[in-house]
Amino acid sequence: xxxxxxxxxxxxxxxxxxxxxxxxxxxxxxxxxxxxxxxxxxxxxxxxxxxxxxxxxxxxxxxxxxxxxxxxxxxxxxxxxxxxxxxxxxxxxxxxxxxxxxxxxxxxxxxxxxxxxxxxxxxxxxxxxxxxxxxxxxxxxxxxxxxxxxxxxxxxxxxxxxxxxxxxxxxxxxxxxxxxxxxxxxxxxxxxxxxxxxxxxxxxxxxxxxxxxxxxxxxxxxxxxxxxxxxxxxxxxxxxxxxxxxxxxxxxxxxxxxxxxxxxxxxxxxxxxxxxxxxxxxxxxxxxxxxxxxxxxxxxxxxxxxxxxxxxxxxxxxxxxxxxxxxxxxxxxxxxxxxxxxxxxxxxxxxxxxxxxxxxxxxxxxxxxxxxxxxxxxxxxxxxxxxxxxxxxxxxxxxxxxxxxxxxxxxxxxxxxxxxxxxxxxxxxxxxxxxxxxxxxxxxxxxx
Amino acid sequence: xxxxxxxxxxxxxxxxxxxxxxxxxxxxxxxxxxxxxxxxxxxxxxxxxxxxxxxxxxxxxxxxxxxxxxxxxxxxxxxxxxxxxxxxxxxxxxxxxxxxxxxxxxxxxxxxxxxxxxxxxxxxxxxxxxxxxxxxxxxxxxxxxxxxxxxxxxxxxxxxxxxxxxxxxxxxxxxxxxxxxxxxxxxxxxxxxxxxxxxxxxxxxxxxxxxxxxxxxxxxxxxxxxxxxxxxxxxxxxxxxxxxxxxxxxxxxxxxxxxxxxxxxxxxxxxxxxxxxxxxxxxxxxxxxxxxxxxxxxxxxxxxxxxxxxxxxxxxxxxxxxxxxxxxxxxxxxxxxxxxxxxxxxxxxxxxxxxxxxxxxxxxxxxxxxxxxxxxxxxxxxxxxxxxxxxxxxxxxxxxxxxxxxxxxxxxxxxxxxxxxxxxxxxxxxxxxxxxxxxxxxxxxxxx
Numbered sequence: 001x002x003x004x005x006x007x008x009x010x011x012x013x014x015x016x017x018x019x020x021x022x023x024x025x026x027x028x029x030x031x032x033x034x035x036x037x038x039x040x041x042x043x044x045x046x047x048x049x050x051x052x053x054x055x056x057x058x059x060x061x062x063x064x065x066x067x068x069x070x071x072x073x074x075x076x077x078x079x080x081x082x083x084x085x086x087x088x089x090x091x092x093x094x095x096x097x098x099x100x101x102x103x104x105x106x107x108x109x110x111x112x113x114x115x116x117x118x119x120x121x122x123x124x125x126x127x128x129x130x131x132x133x134x135x136x137x138x139x140x141x142x143x144x145x146x147x148x149x150x151x152x153x154x155x156x157x158x159x160x161x162x163x164x165x166x167x168x169x170x171x172x173x174x175x176x177x178x179x180x181x182x183x184x185x186x187x188x189x190x191x192x193x194x195x196x197x198x199x200x201x202x203x204x205x206x207x208x209x210x211x212x213x214x215x216x217x218x219x220x221x222x223x224x225x226x227x228x229x230x231x232x233x234x235x236x237x238x239x240x241x242x243x244x245x246x247x248x249x250x251x252x253x254x255x256x257x258x259x260x261x262x263x264x265x266x267x268x269x270x271x272x273x274x275x276x277x278x279x280x281x282x283x284x285x286x287x288x289x290x291x292x293x294x295x296x297x298x299x300x301x302x303x304x305x306x307x308x309x310x311x312x313x314x315x316x317x318x319x320x321x322x323x324x325x326x327x328x329x330x331x332x333x334x335x336x337x338x339x340x341x342x343x344x345x346x347x348x349x350x351x352x353x354x355x356x357x358x359x360x361x362x363x364x365x366x367x368x369x370x371x372x373x374x375x376x377x378x379x380x381x382x383x384x385x386x387x388x389x390x391x392x393x394x395x396x397x398x399x400x401x402x403x404x405x406x407x408x409x410x411x412x413x414x415x416x417x418x419x420x421x422x423x424x425x426x427x428x429x430x431x432x433x434x435x436x437x438x439x440x441x442x443x444x445x446x447x448x
Numbered sequence: 449x450x451x452x453x454x455x456x457x458x459x460x461x462x463x464x465x466x467x468x469x470x471x472x473x474x475x476x477x478x479x480x481x482x483x484x485x486x487x488x489x490x491x492x493x494x495x496x497x498x499x500x501x502x503x504x505x506x507x508x509x510x511x512x513x514x515x516x517x518x519x520x521x522x523x524x525x526x527x528x529x530x531x532x533x534x535x536x537x538x539x540x541x542x543x544x545x546x547x548x549x550x551x552x553x554x555x556x557x558x559x560x561x562x563x564x565x566x567x568x569x570x571x572x573x574x575x576x577x578x579x580x581x582x583x584x585x586x587x588x589x590x591x592x593x594x595x596x597x598x599x600x601x602x603x604x605x606x607x608x609x610x611x612x613x614x615x616x617x618x619x620x621x622x623x624x625x626x627x628x629x630x631x632x633x634x635x636x637x638x639x640x641x642x643x644x645x646x647x648x649x650x651x652x653x654x655x656x657x658x659x660x661x662x663x664x665x666x667x668x669x670x671x672x673x674x675x676x677x678x679x680x681x682x683x684x685x686x687x688x689x690x691x692x693x694x695x696x697x698x699x700x701x702x703x704x705x706x707x708x709x710x711x712x713x714x715x716x717x718x719x720x721x722x723x724x725x726x727x728x729x730x731x732x733x734x735x736x737x738x739x740x741x742x743x744x745x746x747x748x749x750x751x752x753x754x755x756x757x758x759x760x761x762x763x764x765x766x767x768x769x770x771x772x773x774x775x776x777x778x779x780x781x782x783x784x785x786x787x788x789x790x791x792x793x794x795x796x797x798x799x800x801x802x803x804x805x806x807x808x809x810x811x812x813x814x815x816x817x818x819x820x821x822x823x824x825x826x827x828x829x830x831x832x833x834x835x836x837x838x839x840x841x842x843x844x845x846x847x848x849x850x851x852x853x854x855x856x857x858x859x860x861x862x863x864x865x866x867x868x869x870x871x872x873x874x875x876x877x878x879x880x881x882x883x884x885x886x887x888x889x890x891x892x893x894x895x896x
Contacts (some may be wrong), residue, residue, distance in 0.1 A: 013884070046820055046879045060820040163878075294874075305884050306877035314872070326872055334876035343876055372494055372508040404849070404882070407856045407875045414873050415863030424762070424774055425862050426742075427855045428782035428791055429754035430611075431494045434852070436461070436753050 004029050006319060007093055007108035009083045010252075011035030012042070013305050014286025015114030016069065017312025018319065023073045025320040031075045032106065034095055036082035039138045040066050045305055047141035048167035051148070052174055058142050086111070086259035088279050110281045110319050113256055113269055114312065117249040117287035117303045126220030130227035132243045135164060144244070153177055153241030157231040159217050161188030163335045164246030166200070169209050170337050172244075180210040180238050182231070187213055191331065193348045195363070196381055196395045203340045212236075217247075249303040251288040264290045266301040273325035275315040283319060285311035294328025294414065295347055295392060296355045302329055332410045334403050341378075341403030345410040346393030349383055358386035362419075362446035366439035368402050370431035378402035380443040382409070382419065389418035389448070394440070401433075405440055419447040452477050454767060455541055455556035457531045458700075459483030460490070461753050462734025463562030464517065465760025466767065471521045473768040479523045480554065482543055484530035487586045488514050493753050495589035496615035499596070500622055506590050534559065534707035536727050558729045558767050561704055561717055562760065565697040565735035565751045574668030578675035580691040583612060592692070601625055601689030605679040607665050609636030611783045612694030614648070617657050618785050620692075628658040628686050630679070635661055637790070639779065641797045643811070644829055644843045651788045660684075665695075697751040699736040712738045714749040721773035723763040731767060733759035742776025742862065743795055743840060744803045750777055780858045782851050789826075789851030793858040794841030797831055806834040810867075810894035814887035816849050818879035826850035828891040830857070830867065837866035837896070842888075849881075853888055867895040 006022060008015045011033045019031050033040075041063040049055050066077040080098040087094070092107045119134035121127060131153070133144045147153070156172045158165045161183035172179045181188070181204065188204075188211065189197040201211050212233070221230035221237070231238045251268040262278040264270035269277055269284035273292050277284050286308035290299040307329055317324040332345040352359045363381040367374065378398020384391050394409035396402055412422050423444035429436050437445070454470060456463045459481045467479050481488075489511040497503050514525040528546040535542070540555045567582035569575060579601065581592050595601070604620045606613045609631035620627045629636070629652065635645040636652075636659065649659050660681070669678035669685070679686045699716040710726040712718035717725055717732035721740050725732050734756035738747040755777055765772040780793040800807045811829040815822065826846020832839050842857035844850055860870050871892035877884050885893070 043818065043820065043879070043884070045877070045884075046818060049821055049879055055820050304877070307874070309884050310872050310874075327869070328874070330874045332874045332876045334878045334881050336878070336880055341881075345874070345876070370491065370494060372491065372503050373497055401849070401852070404852065404876065405855070407853070407886070408859050410874055410876070411856050411859040411863070411865070414869070415859070415865060417859070417863060421775070421862070424758050426755070426758075426777045426780045426793070426858055428780045428793070428852065428858070429493070429752070430782045430784070431491065431497055432784055433782050433789075436491070436493075436757050438855070 003109045005107070005109045006031045006112065007106060008033040008112045008114060009093065010114035010116050010286070010288070011040040011066070011077055011079065012114065012116055012286065013308035014312035014315070015112060016041045016064065017309050018112050018114065018285060018316035019069070019075050020073055021313050021316030022320050023075055025317070033069070033075060033077045034081040034083050034093070035077060035079045036098065037137050038079050040064060040069060040077055040079070042138045043305070044135055044138070047135055048164070048171045050141045051145045052171040061138070061141070083115070083255065085255050086261070088259055088261065088282065091281070111283070112315055112319065113261070113277070113282065113284040113288055114286045115252040115256070115288045117251050119245060120247045120250055121245060122217060122247070124217065124219050126222045126228065129220055129222045131241060132220070132228050132245065134245045147242065148175060151241065155239050156180070156242045156244065157182065157238050157240040158244045158246060159231070160246035160248065161185070161211070161213070162190070162246055162248065163333065165244070166204070166335055166337050166342070168244045168246060169204060173208050177242070179208070180212065182212045182215045182217065182233055184216040185213060189342070191333065191348065192344050192395050193350060193381065196379065196397055199379060199397045200337060200340065200342055204337055207338055249287065251301070253288050256284070256288070265299045268301045270299070273327070274318050274323070275311055276318070283315045285315040291329040292326065294330055300329065300331065302331060304333065327414070330410050330413055332406060334406060336403070339399055341396070341398055341400065343396045343403035343406035344394065345406050346391070346413045347383055348393055348395060352383050352392050357392060359383050359392060360386050360447060362443050364439065364443045364446055366442050367435055368399050368439070369433055370435050373431040376400065378439055380439050382443045382447050384419045384447050389420055391417055391419060391422060405438070408440055419444045423448055451557045453555070453557045454479045454560065455554060455558070456481040456560045456562060457541065458562035458564050458734070458736070459488040459514070459525055459527065460562065460564055460734065461756035462760035462763070463560060464489045464512065465757050466560050466562065466733060466764035467517070467523050468521055469761055469764030470768050471523055473765070481517070481523060481525045482529040482531050482541070483525060483527045484546065485585050486527050488512060488517060488525055488527070490586045491753070492583055492586070495583055496612070496619045498589045499593045500619040509586070509589070531563070531703065533703050534709070536707055536709065536730065539729070559731070560763055560767065561709070561725070561730065561732040561736055562734045563700040563704070563736045565699050567693060568695045568698050569693060570665060570695070572665065572667050574670045574676065577668055577670045579689060580668070580676050580693065582693045595690065596623060599689065603687050604628070604690045604692065605630065605686050605688040606692045606694060607679070608694035608696065609633070609659070609661070610638070610694055610696065611781065613692070614652070614783055614785050614790070616692045616694060617652060621656055625690070627656070628660060630660045630663045630665065630681055632664040633661060639781065639796065640792050640843050641829060644827065644845055647827060647845045648785060648788065648790055652785055655786055697735065699749070701736050704732070704736070713747045716749045718747070721775070722766050722771070723759055724766070731763045733763040739777040740774065742778055748777065748779065750779060752781065775862070778858050778861055780854060782854060784851070787847055789844070789846055789848065791844045791851035791854035792842065793854050794839070794861045795831055796841055796843060800831050800840050805840060807831050807840060808834050808895060810891050812887065812891045812894055814890050815883055816847050816887070817881055818883050821879040824848065826887055828887050830891045830895050832867045832895050837868055839865055839867060839870060853886070856888055867892045871896055
């Protein structure tokens, strides 16, 4: 009975998934979760839509509260408790009780590191001024929303043209704020190929955003009362009353590395497909941990809630004594900008190239549904291995109903299907849903 | 050079797909298509939506005209030419030129039978009265539409609660016609399990349709001017100014069997996965032919445009000398009733039982997208093999955006994935598109 205490560092997607799964399987475990913030299991992905006013209550973004975990699951969640270090020899963590500013030790038999990620914030002049925001924690959504209500900004700069950048550009435009998006790369959406990203960029500009690529953030001008007034890039100065940074995320793992636990890609905790670290009885999952890429057979760093939940589930199963593993991720992702849906999975053309594949590509435009039913359009790009025809990746942009098809390609890649398999597979058809050849199959035909 | 003439019987999805594919691969072939109707390649699936007024022009349902085939593809399409018999020894067909009422012989080197299907029409009293319609040919959509415009029917009976029945019930209700649906089975949508079909039935009734199951069509009362006035079932009489029959389809193969070509399930032409019949140099594809079911390893009869197109493509490749085959169908199908989307693939619970599988099922209700983003709901039922966990089937009903997910399960079944594979697969997530666990994965978790 002495080996029955799990300590979890981090009370969000991965940590709480693991804790809940363990509790369902093992009634006799003591489970303690240390969360540095005040909330558990909140949906950070929902924040742009909260700020946009699409979600009535900020608290509806919380899937389960600490009280729920305590009462319904017998999981001892201690919020505002930050783990500062791990002593792997003595099997304990040192915790800072932030509310009372007291440090204490907590022993564990098993430890799950689910300490999450933080936004990348460049250390440049003026970065700490008022009006400059990141998605740091649950309160960020509310802070941005309140800032907009109180300060009525008229000009926004979004730094970074990835998923958060695109979603916040949509949100701010729809709040009638002038939006400029800057990205240091030659294109938006670096996980997609340039000609596909260009379709997104064109739509954003059509809907009123200014898009500046190949342009780096250098600093800010700040008003006498401490608020941002200008964003300085290497090419220009852009007036701004509000700035959103969407410059990527980095794992919260400094204290993990210092404890002697191996870190890997981008300093994420090195884990195998069972979510085991290099130290016995220590697992890691979620935004702080690596992911195994099914196509490249290498470790990736992916900070997405869907991966975090699945890693947490598998970690929980393994902590409970099972032997479960994640076959791998494909970097499947989806978002939208107004009515333009955007999705990708597997390898883009440039990723296939850099991973050393010989490949072919096909790109098609099709109506989303039967052309006589509705004229709305979508674009599909497929990447497949040259000699075998095995599918390697897909990118989709298009109107309502287009993008969730990416899951069919993700499933196909997971199953090592070829373009010919996809072409002839028995997919669903009715005029309100697709053309008689689904656009994915039209693209597969072109590839074949 | 003597072996280079293809004759195609039937100028629709399967026949024209094959002919076009052959033309792309072989410039030197002579290709003759005999089509008994006046049109080629029309989208019969679009007819309910044409009648509903959602599609402006009837001709937009024609993908390609006979002239286009002749001019762009050098395919000699002869409309209003009905093949009456096949002489396999002399390698010729006997054709009736309907417009001129002349019969002639046409030799072939290779023959594709793509003679399609006809609606099942019970031979009962009054069946030929005015106001009783089936989807027989391209003109049917226009005829029904004109009848509604001219006669302004107020009460409709739809016989058969399958796909056509449901789509026509939607159409007629939205034209402010009172609708009763009758089905001889104990439920609508016999290809789905009863509790799922019940969700559809409830929605139909909520939206104003009357639904009568376990009730058989017996006859009609007819007015003095020859129009239907009452539908007589084994249980009641229902007033009706218009009747739509959606009682299934049967292959047009009488002349095929008479020629000595083997017929199979429901008298569809027996074909292997290469679409070859039992006679050398004769292929069959589309609604007149069998389909090979990937799960039961047996022949099925499926009359769907999407299957017809794929069979036609593969037949065309093989006629051109390749050796291509269709791995199998899953009976994937999708439709909608107003805002309720409906889809299925693989085996329902009752089909799994009758195919002799030991199986488990899971049924879940979930929001279609993140619950804080939109509350609209969907139901997923999964069927999996008992010991292996291999997925066997899925049924989905739900709000906008729900049903096209069926393709992910179709792909999973095609790939012999297990429920656990589906649960942990890297599917896409963003709040406007799905919960962080896609509803399919929630169902897969329940199954695991």
